[in-house]
Amino acid sequence: MGGVTEQVLLARALLSRVAEPASIPVWDAVRKRGAVRVAAEVCRLAEATRLDDTESFTPEQQELAKATAARVDGADPGADLEIAARHGVHLVVPESAEWPHFTLSALEAAGVRRLRTWNAGKRDIAEYGEPIPPLSLWVRGGGDLATLGTQSVGIVGSRASTPYGSHVAGDLAAGLARREFTVVSGGAHGIDAAAHRGALAVGAPTVVVSAGGLDRPYPVSNAALFDRAAAQGLLVSESPPGCAPRRHRFLTRNRLIAAFSTGTVVVEAAARSGAMNTAGHAQRLGRPVMAVPGPVTSTMSAGCHVLLANSDAPATLVTSVRDVVQVIGRIGDEAADESRVPKRGTTLQQALDELDPATRLVFDAMPARRAVRPDELVRVTGLPLPTVLGALPDLETRGLVVADGAGHRLAPSDRNAAEH
Amino acid sequence: MGGVTEQVLLARALLSRVAEPASIPVWDAVRKRGAVRVAAEVCRLAEATRLDDTESFTPEQQELAKATAARVDGADPGADLEIAARHGVHLVVPESAEWPHFTLSALEAAGVRRLRTWNAGKRDIAEYGEPIPPLSLWVRGGGDLATLGTQSVGIVGSRASTPYGSHVAGDLAAGLARREFTVVSGGAHGIDAAAHRGALAVGAPTVVVSAGGLDRPYPVSNAALFDRAAAQGLLVSESPPGCAPRRHRFLTRNRLIAAFSTGTVVVEAAARSGAMNTAGHAQRLGRPVMAVPGPVTSTMSAGCHVLLANSDAPATLVTSVRDVVQVIGRIGDEAADESRVPKRGTTLQQALDELDPATRLVFDAMPARRAVRPDELVRVTGLPLPTVLGALPDLETRGLVVADGAGHRLAPSDRNAAEH
Numbered sequence: 120m121g122g123v124t125e126q127v128l129l130a131r132a133l134l135s136r137v138a139e140p141a142s143i144p145v146w147d148a149v150r151k152r153g154a155v156r157v158a159a160e161v162c163r164l165a166e167a168t169r170l171d172d173t174e175s176f177t178p179e180q181q182e183l184a185k186a187t188a189a190r191v192d193g194a195d196p197g198a199d200l201e202i203a204a205r206h207g208v209h210l211v212v213p214e215s216a217e218w219p220h221f222t223l224s225a226l227e228a229a230g231v232r233r234l235r236t237w238n239a240g241k242r243d244i245a246e247y248g249e250p251i252p253p254l255s256l257w258v259r260g261g262g263d264l265a266t267l268g269t270q271s272v273g274i275v276g277s278r279a280s281t282p283y284g285s286h287v288a289g290d291l292a293a294g295l296a297r298r299e300f301t302v303v304s305g306g307a308h309g310i311d312a313a314a315h316r317g318a319l320a321v322g323a324p325t326v327v328v329s330a331g332g333l334d335r336p337y338p339v340s341n342a343a344l345f346d347r348a349a350a351q352g353l354l355v356s357e358s359p360p361g362c363a364p365r366r367h368r369f370l371t372r373n374r375l376i377a378a379f380s381t382g383t384v385v386v387e388a389a390a391r392s393g394a395m396n397t398a399g400h401a402q403r404l405g406r407p408v409m410a411v412p413g414p415v416t417s418t419m420s421a422g423c424h425v426l427l428a429n430s431d432a433p434a435t436l437v438t439s440v441r442d443v444v445q446v447i448g449r450i451g452d453e454a455a456d457e458s459r460v461p462k463r464g465t466t467l468q469q470a471l472d473e474l475d476p477a478t479r480l481v482f483d484a485m486p487a488r489r490a491v492r493p494d495e496l497v498r499v500t501g502l503p504l505p506t507v508l509g510a511l512p513d514l515e516t517r518g519l520v521v522a523d524g525a526g527h528r529l530a531p532s533d534r535n536a537a538e539h
Numbered sequence: 540m541g542g543v544t545e546q547v548l549l550a551r552a553l554l555s556r557v558a559e560p561a562s563i564p565v566w567d568a569v570r571k572r573g574a575v576r577v578a579a580e581v582c583r584l585a586e587a588t589r590l591d592d593t594e595s596f597t598p599e600q601q602e603l604a605k606a607t608a609a610r611v612d613g614a615d616p617g618a619d620l621e622i623a624a625r626h627g628v629h630l631v632v633p634e635s636a637e638w639p640h641f642t643l644s645a646l647e648a649a650g651v652r653r654l655r656t657w658n659a660g661k662r663d664i665a666e667y668g669e670p671i672p673p674l675s676l677w678v679r680g681g682g683d684l685a686t687l688g689t690q691s692v693g694i695v696g697s698r699a700s701t702p703y704g705s706h707v708a709g710d711l712a713a714g715l716a717r718r719e720f721t722v723v724s725g726g727a728h729g730i731d732a733a734a735h736r737g738a739l740a741v742g743a744p745t746v747v748v749s750a751g752g753l754d755r756p757y758p759v760s761n762a763a764l765f766d767r768a769a770a771q772g773l774l775v776s777e778s779p780p781g782c783a784p785r786r787h788r789f790l791t792r793n794r795l796i797a798a799f800s801t802g803t804v805v806v807e808a809a810a811r812s813g814a815m816n817t818a819g820h821a822q823r824l825g826r827p828v829m830a831v832p833g834p835v836t837s838t839m840s841a842g843c844h845v846l847l848a849n850s851d852a853p854a855t856l857v858t859s860v861r862d863v864v865q866v867i868g869r870i871g872d873e874a875a876d877e878s879r880v881p882k883r884g885t886t887l888q889q890a891l892d893e894l895d896p897a898t899r900l901v902f903d904a905m906p907a908r909r910a911v912r913p914d915e916l917v918r919v920t921g922l923p924l925p926t927v928l929g930a931l932p933d934l935e936t937r938g939l940v941v942a943d944g945a946g947h948r949l950a951p952s953d954r955n956a957a958e959h
Contacts, residue, residue: 283834412832412844414703415858424832427847428856436848438835 123215130158131212131255132196132359137161137187140357140371141251143237144182146230149254154212157183165191202360206334207349208259217258219379221509222268225404226252226378228512232522247399248370252378257356259333260349262324267353269505271301271326272447273380273401275394276310276387281419284387285313287411291384292317292325294440300447301326301352303379305372306341310386310394315348324352326379330372331364332356355379373397381504382407382447382494384437388422395422402432405511405522407446407494410434432525435494446494447504470517477502481510482519490525543635550578551632551675552616552779557581557607560777560791561671563657564602566650569674574632577603585611622780626754627769628679637678639799641929642688645824646672646798648932652942667819668790672798677776679753680769682744687773689925691721691746692867693800693821695814696730696807701839704807705733707831711804712737712745714860720867721746721772723799725792726761730806730814735768744772746799750792751784752776775799793817801924802827802867802914804857808842815842822852825931825942827866827914830854852945855914866914867924890937897922898930902939910945 131154138145138161148157164184167173169192176184200210211217229250258264272295274288288310292302296318303326304311311327318325327348329337333356336342345354355375358368373393377383377400385408388394398408410427413420426434437443471479477500484499485491496507511527514520520527551574558565558581568577584604587593589612596604620630631637649670678684692715694708708730712722716738723746724731731747738745747768749757753776756762765774777795778788793813797803797820805828808814818828830847833840846854857863891899897920904919905911916927931947934940940947 283836287835411835412840412847412856413835414833415707415831416703420832421858424856424858427832428858428862436832436844438841438844438848442848 123212126155127212127214128200128210129196130154132199132210133158133194134161134187134254135210135257135357136194136196136199136359137165137190138254139186140253140368141249141374142186143234143249143251144179144186146251146254147234147237148179148183154214154254161187162191164188199359202334203257206259206360208257208333208354208360210255211258211264212255217264218256219265219268221265221505222271223252223378224509224512225406226250226374228515229404229522231516247396247403248367248374250374250400250403253357253375255357257333257359258353260351260353262326262351262353264353264355267301267324267326268303268379269381270299271303271379271381272443273303273376273383273397274310274314275304275376275383275385275397277389277392277394277419277422278307278309278311279419280309280313280387281413281417283413283417284310284411284419288313288386289317289320291386291411291440291443293321295443296321296323296325298440298444298448299323300381300444303328303376305329305369305376305393306337306345306354308338308341312341312344314386315344319344319347319351322351326352327354328372328375328379329354329356329364330358330368332358332360332362334360335363337364369393370396374400377401377404377406380406381508382409382443384409384411384443385423385426385434386411387413387417387419389418390421390425392422395426398426398434403522405493405527406508407492408432408434409437409443409446411438412436470519473517474513477506478510478513481507482514485520485527485529487529490523490528492526495526543632546575547632547634548620548630549616550574552619552630553578553614554581554607554674555630555677555777556614556616556619556779557585557610558674559606560673560788561669561794562606563654563669563671564599564606566671566674567654567657568599568603574634574674581607582611584608619779622754623677626679626780628677628753628774628780630675631678631684632675637684639685639688641685641925642691643672643798644929644932645826646670646794648935649824649942651936667816667823668787668794670794670820670823673777673795675777677753677779678773680771680773682746682771682773684773684775687721687744687746688723688799689801690719691723691799691801692863693723693796693803693817694730694734695724695796695803695805695817697809697812697814697839697842698727698729698731699839700729700733700807701833701837703833703837704730704831704839708733708806709737709740711806711831711860711863713741715863716741716743716745718860718864718868719743720801720864723748723796725749725789725796725813726757726765726774728758728761730808732761732764734806735764739764739767739771742771746772747774748792748796748799749774749776749784750778750788752778752780752782754780755783757784789813790816794820797821797824797826800826801928802829802863804829804831804863805843805846805854806831807833807837807839809838810841810845812842815846818846818854823942825913825947826928827912828852828854829857829863829866831857890939893937894933897926898933901927901930902934905940905947905949907949910943910948912946915946 165188168188292314302318304314306327315325373396383401385394401408410423480500493507497504521530585608588608712734722738724734726747735745793816803821805814821828830843900920913927917924
C-alpha cells in the first residue's frame with residue numbers, strides 16, 4: 120500500500136474497528152504518539168478494563184479506554200483487511216501517498232481548534248458533530264482519492280426528494296461533471312442518488328461517502344449505482360467491513376462530504392435534516408454553502424430557504440451550473456485589488472515573513488473588520504479556490520486568522536494592528 | 540373637494556391631461572409656482588408653439604412646452620372631471636387633506652434628489668423611470684387614500700403567473716390583510732389579480748394602481764374585481780378618463796405601487812419584467828424589497844432569484860406571511876442599541892438640534908460606514924417602520940443622509956464627522 124508498513128495498516132484498521140469516527144481522544148492520541156503505539160495502548164487499556172484494573176489510568180487513558188475498550192475483544196484487523204479486499208476495498212491511511220491531505224486540510228484545522236476547546240473542558244459534542252479528521256478511509260474503486268476532492272462539489276439533499284429536486288440534482292451534477300468538478304454525495308435515495316447518476320451518465324467520476332462498511336451496499340437497492348461509482352470514481356467510508364450505518368454515523372459521515380467538497384450545494388432538504396447538517400459542517404470548514412430555491416409550498420425546499428435566509432451566514436442562491444461555478448470555480452484572471460490590502464503593523468512582520476507567497480496574498484486580502492468567505496478571497500487575490508482553501512488552515516494554525524460561521528476573519532490582534 | 544378651490548382642481552386636471560406622469564419639468568414648475576400658474580403658463584406656451592412664436596422661450600419654458608404643448612389643444616379639464624364623476628372617480632390633489640403626503644414622502648425626497656441631477660445636466664431617463672411624485676391622483680372607491688398606504692404591502696408579479704405563484708400571492712395577501720396590512724398592486728391578470736382577490740376575500744381593502752384612465756377597466760375581464768376593490772378599497776391612477784394604458788405608463792405607474800407600499804413582495808417575475816421594475820423603484824425609495832423563491836426550472840421565478848442573489852442589495856427571501864411581517868411589521872419592543880450610536884462632531888450640532896426626537900433617533904442609529912435598510916433601523920431604534928420611513932426623507936432633505944440602491948447611509952461629511 121504505497122510504502123505503508125503492514126504494522127501501520129493493521130494499527131489503523133484496528134482503530135477503525137474499535138473507535139467510532141470523530142473520536143477526539145483517539146484522534147488526539149494518534150496525533151501525539153502515532154497509530155501503532157496507540158493501537159497497542161488501546162489493547163492494553165481494554166485488557167486492564169476487562170480485569171477492572173483501571174485505578175492507575177491517567178485522565179487521558181480513561182478517555183481513550185472509554186472510546187475504545189468495548190470493541191477491542193474480538194477485533195481482528197487482519198481479517199477486516201482480508202474481508203475488505205474480497206470486496207475490492209482497501210484501507211487508505213495518512214501515512215500513504217494516497218491520503219487526501221490537501222482535501223482534508225480544513226478539517227484538520229477545525230480538529231485542532233476543537234481540540235483546544237476540548238482541552239479547555241468543553242466536553243459536550245459540537246452542535247453539528249465533532250469536526251475531527253478521519254483516522255483512515257476504507258476505499259473502493261479506481262479513482263484517485265488524493266485529487267478527487269480538490270475541485271469538487273457536494274450535492275446533497277433529502278432522501279424523499281420531489282421530482283423537481285431529483286431533476287435539478289441530476290442536471291447540476293451532469294453540468295458540473297462536464298466542467299471537471301467531481302460530484303460528492305452520500306449513497307441514499309433521492310438527491311444523493313440523482314446527483315451520482317447525473318455525473319456517472321456523462322462518464323465522470325463521483326465520490327460516494329458511506330456511513331457503513333463498504334462490503335454492504337446501503338441501501339441495497341442502490342448496489343448497481345455503487346458498482347458504477349466504483350468503476351468511474353470512488354466509494355469512501357470510515358467504517359470497517361460489516362459495520363451498519365447508524366444515525367450518529369450519518370452525522371459524522373456528513374463532515375466528510377463537506378470536507379471532500381470544495382463547496383456544497385443543498386438541492387432539497389427539510390428544515391431539520393442531514394443535508395442541513397452537512398451544510399453546517401461545510402460552513403464551519405469555511406467552505407461555500409449554496410442552496411437551490413424551490414416552491415415555498417414544498418417542505419422539501421424549506422431547509423434550502425432557511426439556509427438562504429440565514430442572516431448571519433446566508434447560503435448563496437444558485438439556480439444553474441453557471442451559478443455554482445461562479446461560487447467555487449477557478450477564477451484566476453482577476454488581479455488582486457490593491458486598495459483592499461490593509462496596512463499592517465510591524466509586530467506581525469516575523470510571522471508574515473514565514474508565509475509562502477500565496478498564503479501571504481490571502482492574508483493581505485483579509486478585510487480589516489469583517490469575516491470573508493473563500494469565494495471572495497478568490498476574487499480579491501486572483502488565486503484559485505483550492506489555493507485559498509489550502510492557505511486558510513495554515514493562517515489559522517499560525518493564529519493569524521480565525522474561522523467562524525460567517526467565514527474567516529483576522530485574529531483580534533491583527534485586526535488591531537491593521538487599524539493602528 | 541375638502542377646501543380645494545375649483546381653480547386648483549381644474550389646473551391639476553389639465554396638467555394630468557396634457558403632461559405624461561413623472562415629467563420633471565412640469566413637476567418642478569408646479570413646485571416652484573403652483574399648479575394654477577403653471578396650467579395657465581402651459582396654455583400660453585402651447586399657443587405660442589402653435590404660432591411658432593418660440594424664440595423668446597427660456598430653456599425652462601422650452602422644456603415645459605415640450606412636455607405639454609402637443610395635448611393642450613382640445614384639453615377640457617371640466618369635462619374630464621365630469622366624465623370621471625359619472626364613473627365614480629374624483630381627482631385628489633396635494634392641496635387636499637385627502638392627499639397621501641406621508642405615503643408619498645419617500646417619492647418626494649427621491650424627486651428632489653433627481654431634480655438635482657437633472658439640473659446638473661443628466662437628462663437621460665433614470666434606469667427605472669423617473670422617481671417623480673404624482674401631480675394629482677384620480678381615485679375611485681371609498682377607502683382613505685391618506686392612510687391606506689401607511690401600513691401596506693405591494694404584492695407584484697407576472698401577468699403570466701403559474702398556479703403556484705397565484706396560490707402564493709393569494710395566500711400572502713389574505714394573511715397580510717388579516718393582519719391589517721393594505722395590499723397594493725396593479726390591475727393585471729396573474730399575480731396582481733390573485734393578490735387583490737386574496738385580500739378582498741377576507742373583507743379587507745386593497746389598492747389597485749392603474750396605468751390608464753379609471754373609466755376604462757383594463758383588462759376589461761377584471762372589471763368585476765375592480766368593482767369589488769372600489770367597494771372595499773381604492774382604485775388609483777395618474778391618468779385622466781379615456782387615457783389608454785401604454786407601456787411607458789406601466790413603468791411610471793410602477794413607482795406609485797412602490798411608493799404606496801411600506802414594502803414590496805415580488806411573487807413571480809420573469810428576469811426582465813414590470814415587477815422587477817417595481818422592485819427597482821422600491822429599492823430606490825429605500826423601501827424593503829422581498830422575493831418569494833420558486834422552482835429554478837420556472838422562468839416565472841427567475842426574476843425573484845435574480846433579486847435574491849443580487850450581491851449589492853439583495854431582496855429578503857420570504858416564504859410566509861410571518862416572514863413578510865418580520866420585514867415590514869411594527870417592531871416596537873426592541874430597545875435602541877446604544878453601542879451602535881456613532882459619536883458626532885460638533886459641526887452638526889445645529890442641524891441635529893432642529894430634528895424632532897424620532898428623526899434624531901433614526902439619525903443616531905445610522906451606522907458609520909455602510910448603508911442600512913429601514914427594517915434594520917426599526918430594529919435598532921425600536922420605532923415603528925412608518926416613523927422610520929417618515930424620518931428618512933426629512934434627513935435626506937436636510938442633507939444628513941443619502942439613499943442609494945442598498946438603503947440609506949450617512950452623507951459623506953457626517954460620515955467623516957463620525958470618524959473623527
